[in-house]
Every structure is written in C-alpha cells, then in structure tokens.
Amino acid sequence: MRMSTWIRQHLAALRALLVLTAITGIVYPLAVFAVGQLPGLNEKADGSLLTSEGNVVGSSLIGQSFTDADGAALTQYFQSRPSAAGDGYDPLSTAASNLGPEDMVDQNVFDPEGRASLLTTVCARSKEIGDREGVDGSRPFCTGDGVGAVLSVIGPRDADGEVSRPVQVISVNQACPAVPFLDAYRGVRVQCAEPDMDYSVGRIVPIQGDVPAVPVVPADAVTASGSGLDPHISPAYAEIQVPRIAKARNMSEEQVRELVTAHTEDRTLGFLGEARVNVVELNLDLDHTHPFSG
Template identity: 60%
Template sequence: MHRLPAWIGSHLAALRAVLVLTLVTGVIYPLVVTGVAQALFNDKANGSPVEKDGKVIGSAVIGQLFTDAEGEPIPKYFQSRPSAAGDGYDMLSAAASNLGPEDVVDTLPVPGQKDDEGNPDEGRQSLLTQVCARSKAAGELDGVRGGRPYCTPDGVGAVLKVFPAVGAPKRAVSVNQACPATPFTTSYQGVPVECGKPGEDYAAGRTVPVRGDAVAQVPADAVTASGSGLDPHISPAYARIQAPRVARERGLPVQRVEELIESHTTGRALGFMGEPAVNVLELNLALDDPDATKAD
C-alpha cells in the first residue's frame, strides 16, 4: 500500500483537527448554549427588553436618559445617573471616563480659539468640576442644596495653583474659574487669589484643592457615572430627593410617588451583596400607568 509522505499526513491531520474544532466550538457549542439560554433564561438572553403598548422602549438592564431634545431633564420623570458611555448610555461605547480622584484641574476654553475640526474651543472639565457641576444642577432641579466639599458656589472645582510650588506663596490662582469670575476665596496664606486666565500655563504651580464647609445633599450616584456607563439603577436616596419634583409635575401626592419608589426598589443580592437600587425605567413606566398611580 502506498503511504503518503509524512509532511502531507501531518498537514491532513492538522486540517482534520481544525475542521473538528470549528464544528464543535464554532457551531455545536454556540447552538447548545443559545438553546439552553433561550429555554431557561429567555427574557434575559434576549436583553431583558421592556415593552410599552406592544413596542420595545428599552431594557431592564441598560439605562437611558430622560431628557428633551436640548438635553435638559424632563421634570415629570425620575432622572438616571450620569453616563460616560458616548453621549450617554451608548451601548457601543460602554466605558467609564477613566478619570481619577487626582483629576481636579480644568483646561479653560480660550475665547476665539478653535479645535482641529474647526469647532469653538470648549476646553476640558476635570472630574472634580464634572461632579461639582452635576451636583449644582441636581440641587437646582430638585430644590436641595447642591454644594459639595471642594466645589465652588458656581459649580466648579475649588482648586488653587500656588506659586512657587515650594516655599512661601507669592501668587495664587483659582484655576477652574475663568476670568472675569470672582474667585471663591479672596486670599490664600495672605496672598490675593486671582481668577484663571484661559490659555495660561499653570502647570508649574502647586495644586491645592480647598475643602469648603458645604454638606452634600445630592447623593454620589447623582454626580458620578457607573463603571460601564450603562447602569439602569439609582440609589433609593437619589430617588427620594427627586420624589417631590415628580409628584408636583404629575399632580400626585408625594406619598404615592414614594410608595412607587419602594415597590421598585430591589434589595441586596443574596441579602448581603451590593446595595438597594431603583430601576429608573421601570419606575418611570409605573408613573405613566394611570392604574399604578391611583391611591390604594
């Protein structure tokens, strides 16, 4: 019997292995897993869709914004937490901002300057200023104090650049408050504080975040995005501060809105993992249901 050369036999064996593994891992295994998922976890396997009037309007596991065409919050709805995924809850851009606690200095926009695409220079907000601005906006929307430690009254990071970096201060600049803004503090160790000049380089200065005496009433999840940028939940604390506004806009008793919050609050997983949370989409849908908003 004629035998094939050894190198041909090796190639044929490798080809058979590729074909078998492709069939098993690329066809059979995915079909089995998909079939089991559809049989046992049909709703979750299909993305946990949420329907209204026969149409899918969202997912129970992916957040969404409740804003108008200009990006302003719609007052009659509970608001979701911020999202760093694209323009907000973009599933193709799921990610965090990747900004850390040391990101406290803004890049101020320079009037008249344009970026590489010809758009007006918008600068860059630090994580601290993003948190301060969100807290101020949430406070104004829901009628609570939006101030936070390390935030100025006008909603930016309370951060100084002090010169020289070592030794007695000779100059201090509130780098996140663009001129002609009035600095949040008049002096630092006897040195007058200046407003920030857009385009000026303050990198050589010593960074000094200044802690104020504001007590935050706006919860942390109202001012920070989740790690994925897609979290559909908010804390019960954030839901409660929104309840009076939603009740007023809908002409409902606050107590009834708070009851809906309670009924849409999930506890800790297995009784000890994580924190209680409120699904914003499901809560807003309940508010839109005339039967659900009727008093018991």
C-alpha cells in the same frame, strides 16, 4: 513512506478541525440557545427587553437619558446617573471617562476647545441637581457657582515641595472678571485667572470649603458608572427626586415612594453591592400607572 505519513497526519488534523468546528461552531451554540429559551431564562437571554403597548422601548439592563432635545431634564421622569458612553448610554461605545481625582484644573477657562475638569463637571452636576430638586447641592471642593474650588499657590517651596511662603494665589478655574470664591489664602489675596499667566508653576491646592462632609446629592448622581450603561440609581438619589415627580404627575409623595420601592433591588445574594433602583423600569411604570398630562 514519508509522504504517506505526511498525508495521514494532515488527514487527522483535518478530521479534528471538522469535529471541533461542528462541536464548538454548531452544537455548542445551538445547545446554549436552546437552554436560553427555557421558561424563566428566555426573557433574560433575549436581552431583558421592556415593552410598552407592544413596542420594545428599551432593556432593563441598559440605562436611558430622560432629557429633552437640549439635554435638559424632563421634570416628569426620574433622572438616571450620568453616562460617558458615546452620547449617553450607547452600547456600542461603552466606556468610562478614565478621569481620576487629580483632574481638577479646567482646560476650557480660556480655551473654547478645552474641557472642564472632572471636579468641575461633578460640581456643576451637583449644583444643577440641587437647584432642580430644591435641595442643598453644595459639596466639598466646589465653589458656590459650580466649579472646582482649586488654587494655584505660587512661591518658594521647602524640601517637601510645599509652598513655604505664598507670594501669589490664583483661583485657576475662575476666569476674570469673576470674583474668587475665597478672599485670601494664608494671608495672600486670591486673584481670578488671567489668560496670559502661567499657573503650572504653582502648587495646585483644592479647598474643601465650609460645606457638609456628606453631600445631600449622592455620588451616583454626579458620576458616571464604569460601563456608562448602568440603569440604576441609589435609593438616596431617587428619594430627593420624589417631590418633583409627585408634583409633575399630580401624585402623592407616598404613591411615588411605593413605586420606587417596587423597583428597588436588594444587594445581590444579600451582600454584594448596594440596594439600587432601576430607573428605566420605574419611569415606564410611572407612564403606565400615572400618565403625565403636561
């Protein structure tokens, strides 16, 4: 009797398994696929692919790097925002750098195997963009040569952990014989960084500097997106690139701005996020309408 009950229970479980497998493993996927092939949906369901002369050249959902083999920006293209996904825009390695605002001290000042801090990375990108686009690339907490403006202030501390009387001040991201970005801090001469000194005993102090509170180079130009795949840039970043594109492609700046506007997407549902420019689609359109002659 017990054996008969055991068999009936297992047969019922097997039937449930087969039915659910058919529904969730066959019927449901086929239904979703069929809906995705409806007019108006099939293009998105297939990956929002972009084609040129019959060849797939990318997706409107995934950014691309418009640089040469050495990583230098190609002057004829709008530049995307940075990417931390693999070697850049790798869908198999989508990720952010996971570095935060307190990552200010470079590890590569004396160690070739170390990395630059997030602050110095941002400063270097801003300077490079400023030089390339002919705009002011300065930003708060950055030196003029594109590294993080950070001091290690050494001396006795008060109850709150503040250095009450500095006895030594080091520009930790500027290795000697570099000239420190600041002559003196609280009456103490600022020194360049020496390899045999321990700066961790000091209080790390970032210096804002005498620069515009709102940088000309926008934040999306110097920071990666959370996914590392974002194909968009802000209209502000697109705008500072317009003169370079116009000159490279022998266009008027107004013609370039018209194409930028055509590829600018408004806020989602009118209130989510910000307006954004799809760089991949914009550059593809530029190649179609105003080919670069070199």
